[in-house]
Amino acid sequence: MKTLRDTWLVFQRNLGLTLRNPAWSVIGVVQPLLYLLLFAPLLKSIATAQGFPSGGAYNVFVPGLLIQLGLFGAAFVGFSLIAEVRYGVVERLQVTPVSRLALLLGRALRDVLILLIQSLMLVLLSLPFGLDIHPAGLLVVLGLLALIGLLMASCSYALALWLKSEDALAPFLTTVTLPLLLLSGVLLPLSLAPAWLRHIAAFNPLAYAVDAARAIFNDHLGDTSVIKGIAITAALAIIALVVSARSFGRTVA
Amino acid sequence: MIATHDEHPRTDGAMIETHDLRRTFKARRGDVEAVAGVDLRVAAGELFGFLGPNGAGKTTTLRMLATLLPPTGGDAIVAGCDLRREPQHVRERIGYVGQRGSTDPAITGRTELVFQGRLYGMSAAQAKRRADDLLVVLELEAAADRPTGTYSGGQRRRLDIGLGLIHGPQVLFLDEPTTGLDPQSRARLWDEVRRLRDGGTTVFLTTHYLEEADALCDRLAIIDHGRIVAEGTPDQLKRQIAGDIVTLGITGDPQAALDLLGCQPFVRETGAEDGALRLYVDRGETAMPAILRLLDGAGLELRTISLTRPSLDDVFLRQTGRSLREPAA
DSSP: OHHHHHHHHHHHHHHHHHHHSHHHHHHHHHHHHHHHHHTHHHHHHHTTSTTOOSSOHHHHHHHHHHHHHHHHHHHTTHHHHHHHHHHTHHHHHHHSOOOHHHHHHHHHHHHHHHHHHHHHHHHHHHGGGTOOOOHHHHHHHHHHHHHHHHHHHHHHHHHHHHHOOHHHHHHHHHHHHHHHHHTTTSSSOGGGSOHHHHHHHTTOHHHHHHHHHHHHHTTOTTOHHHHHHHHHHHHHHHHHHHHHHHHHTSOOO | OOOOGGGOOOOTTEEEEEEEEEEEEEETTEEEEEEEEEEEEEETTOEEEEEOOTTSSHHHHHHHHTTSSOOSEEEEEETTEETTTOHHHHHHHEEEEOTTOOOOTTSBHHHHHHHHHHHTTOOHHHHHHHHHHHHHHTTOGGGTTSBGGGOOHHHHHHHHHHHHHTTOOSEEEEESTTTTOOHHHHHHHHHHHHHHHHTTOEEEEEESOHHHHHHHOSEEEEEETTEEEEEEOHHHHHHHHTOEEEEEEEESOHHHHHHHHHTSTTEEEEEEETTEEEEEESOHHHHHHHHHHHHHHTTOEEEEEEEEOOOHHHHHHHHHSSOOOOTTO
16 A cells, blocks of 8 residues: 555656656657658568568567567666666655655656557557557557566666666666567567577567567467467566565665 | 654663664775774754764764664664664654755755655645745745756755655754855754754764864764764863863963962863963863962963863864864865
């Protein structure tokens, strides 16, 4: 009860801070939009190639773009926390009886909300290109994205509290997110990949999320890949939440 | 949500009590003992100061008492609650104002205060009312609805203190509250801290300013290298070290005066240089009339007489062998 209330308070405060500069949230959609406009047309010509999943270029590509949005949208939220540590805000909050989980969850849920709004924008903008999705499928995909948002935001905040410096966090995140992205099959399906690459990608949890999202967009809601993708992401999100919430309980300076 | 203060009746007059409190930091070249066994007792309602140079362990001790840093040894009772076992109860009862500030530059002072109040379990209306009251008391009404990034150093520090006071804590910890403030803001802050103490709040502050410790604190502890080297009221501390110093200028033979005064019971020590006579006495204000009478009776003519009191710097010097005075402090 107290944790819920505290989470709501922290959520409100941080959402207010984000809405002070809503432009940044809109800009977050620009990059996937550019992929949609400038890269997806290339896929049209190879959508018939052997190994390319069925469903049409946009129904294969947009789910990947959404996962990419989740990855990059939430991975860099730690920067704002480093600023808050520097202002002394985090230390001030730690002296209050506020729930440590709420300090994380209030922030991460703000990030999830922004991510879901961005995702909806991207889906709506993709419809004129020929994207075809069932409303039920859209809901499940948004649920999957919420889990990815929680996972990435929690990791980002934990890293921020650990590294405490933008100069360290930036190269760290870039180094981690790029292979995650390349090995997830977001840009081109991994079904096109040689066997050794697919074996490496099997260790990338994000690849399962992409598989799940594609199955959902192809109206295969009951597919095992959907259950697998959601279960793996959910399990990792819970671990990340616990680890990150604990780092909010530790000394920050 | 805010528990009643009566459920932990373990205070018996002490608001803070520590036993052998320690904090060791792991460093590449072995462990560093930042706080090496501190025993403290701060009475309820006291304005207590922690005086020491930078790096002496003041902030580390304060951060431990405020639940921000777990001790590596010893224990402490703060506001009736066990620091190690009941940090959550300690948090409900204390306020803490760090050195570095505590506000987001994009958020207004009023919003910060209301949010802080809500975190201590107040309803929105309660928190708003409390924020309004504090803004008046701290003279921040005019700045209340501006982002804190636009505040002056003094305004921001007052807001920090307001945030620490929002829930009416029993103890307020202030870490170097006046560092970086101009003399006017500092004087104003001193008044604020005294008002707090007069209102019944126990105040525990750290400082490396001698004047601040001297002028502000009821009682203080001098800390160096993680250990308390002296403790008492500013007057006690100064008296225990050297007593007062009476300097006499004598016309004629100073030796006669020295022989006469040196054997008096109230004179602890004597010294002479450049024709001036220095007497270390317990209490200068009672010794001076006696000295005047004795010299007069012996027919010795006195040219000048002055009384100097030892400063806390003399105390620090005597205990640590170093001066606390820093250039351009």
